[in-house]
Amino acid sequence: MSIVKINEQQKEWAIKASAGIATFMFCYMTMVQPVFQDIAVLHQTLADSQKRCELYREVHDLKENLDSRESALATLTERSQLLGKISDIAARTQLHVDTLTPRTEPDGGYIKLRMEMDGNGNFFSLLKFLQAVEKISAAIKVKDVSALWKPSFNSQDKKYSLQIQLIFETFLKQRVKKSNA
């Protein structure tokens, strides 16, 4: 069995190479390796920043969109004013209101206001009433409308020959948001 003889120069080169490799590894681990982690973190931060930037714009656009849509909505505290306005319009358009029943229920981020109205009038008073109500707010929707003709030979009763049932719906904002602007 032959024994490989290692001379002094080879031993020295082995020491030098070992020291070099050890130093390289140490320097690499302490000086270069952390940079790769930093770069990976920065790439992630960059991607996050771009997403965040897009998110800023999206939130901003949505906020503007929502504000413009909600501008048509009344608040919960304005519910009674809304009912008053509808009553006023009915009186002005010669629509006799028997009952006007409001009912509220939470619906998503809003409160849904449902108003059931029973009354009497004629076709034209109903038409004027509906036109006037639709002008109060774009957010008021006539969900159901029904008109039943009750024949009458009394001229006074002819003014109210239609028995009318209406259901209005609208959304109310829960509260007025404070604005920093």
Place this chain on the structure above:
Amino acid sequence: MKVRRNLDPREIMSKGVGVYIGRNEVIAVSAIRTMIGPQIVSFAIEPINPESPPEPAAGNEPHKIKKTSPEARAILKALEKIKEPGAFVNVAVSPLQVVTRHFIMPVVPKKDEPSAVRNEASRYVPFKISDSALDYHAYLTHKNVLSITATAIRGEVLEAYLQDLRSVSAKVVMVEPVYNAVSRAFSTLNMIGKTKTHGFVVLQSDGNVNVTLTSKGVVYLSRDFLLTGKVEEDKVRFHSELKASMDYFYKLTGGEAIGQIFLAGAGDLKVWVEHLEHAFNYTIRFDVANLPNAKNLPPETLHVVLVAFGLALRSLGYRSPLGDVQLLPKTERRSELPQLLKFLGLECLLIFILLGMVRFVIFQPYVMHLENRNNAIMGPADQEFPAYASRSTEDLMAEKEKMGEKIKQLSGFLNDKVSTAAFMMALGQGLPQSISLDYVSFEDATGKEMSQSGKRRKRLNIKGICYLGNAEKETETVSAWVKALGAKKIMADLFAEIKLEEIKREKFGKRDLTRFRVLGE
């Protein structure tokens, strides 16, 4: 036999250790360079005793006893006595093991010179040159003629000495012939000059005498002879051998005579000096070494340790006037610790600088570029939307989702809105006078259910009568009206179909009239 002097540490500039391995003894000397010249710090003369029991090698555990040679044991003891075990040492071996020959040869190209010298030396060296360690000095003496002094030692002999030294942890810096060390010692003591012709005679304790004759730094002759131990016989032999050597030298050099011979080694050198000066009729000067600052070192001892002292001087940077012959092959040479540490330090520094440059020249600008890009993105965004800057991404995402749901809810509600006034107006317009409507309802048919098209399903329910006095005309009128109603845009948008669901004749009082029901879905 050991001398130790107390030295001021400030005087110490460096240290060298020389080991001479003779046939009978090992001589070790440690020397230092001081402001007043080189000084012997300590020395040891250790006899090579073949019968002494083997001892554990230095640095090894007791149970791992190596079989060391008598030479190795003597080397170990000598180094331990001078307190330099494991030191970097310069080594010389008995001149009997080394062959030095001078010859001339034609000038050859420099790159071919080593092989040409080896080939030529093989004619003079009495052993196989391919298995030997050889070093030479070449001098251009005449035009196209090289004067070569080649020194060789058998490879297996050198290997055996190296094994002895390394088995006791000695680190061999160089192996050189005895005349190199002796000439270096005398030169360091300022006893010789380069331009003269000199002789160096080293007497060994085993009776061997090595004679080296030089001229202008060139070794022309280096040979050995043995003394018998009988004084009168040896005196004659010494003179005759020396004279024969000088005569040969005279022939070799073309008429140069030796003017001065230096003696070193064992024995009473003063007696030999007196004898030889007398024998040569005082035509040649004979000198022995003198170290003025080593007052505690007897002259006889100095003569004995002079070879080892000359070897130690090599590490202190002193050069031999005969050139520094290197018998240790390059592959077996070991760098001294400071040199090795210097190399390692430089190596580490270079790697540090290289990786530092990689870090700071290549990667750092890229990191800064990424940071700047990030700042370029987020800076303006934070300024444009300061209210969002302090909020977390998760918070913003939740708000976005919440607002999205609200918008969807409002969109669904508002997009589904139908102008009921417009619807009623469309219903009233174009209504024939013969038709009277009893009941009209317009409602969401399925509450919150949505149609497939995404719109809420509307339902129209109309009941009425028609009177024209003619059933056929009444039916035609009603059908035409229903058809016209369904063709109106608002009706077409709201209902897929408006149809006459029911039509019948009915008696109202004394009149017959047509009653109908219209459905729109």
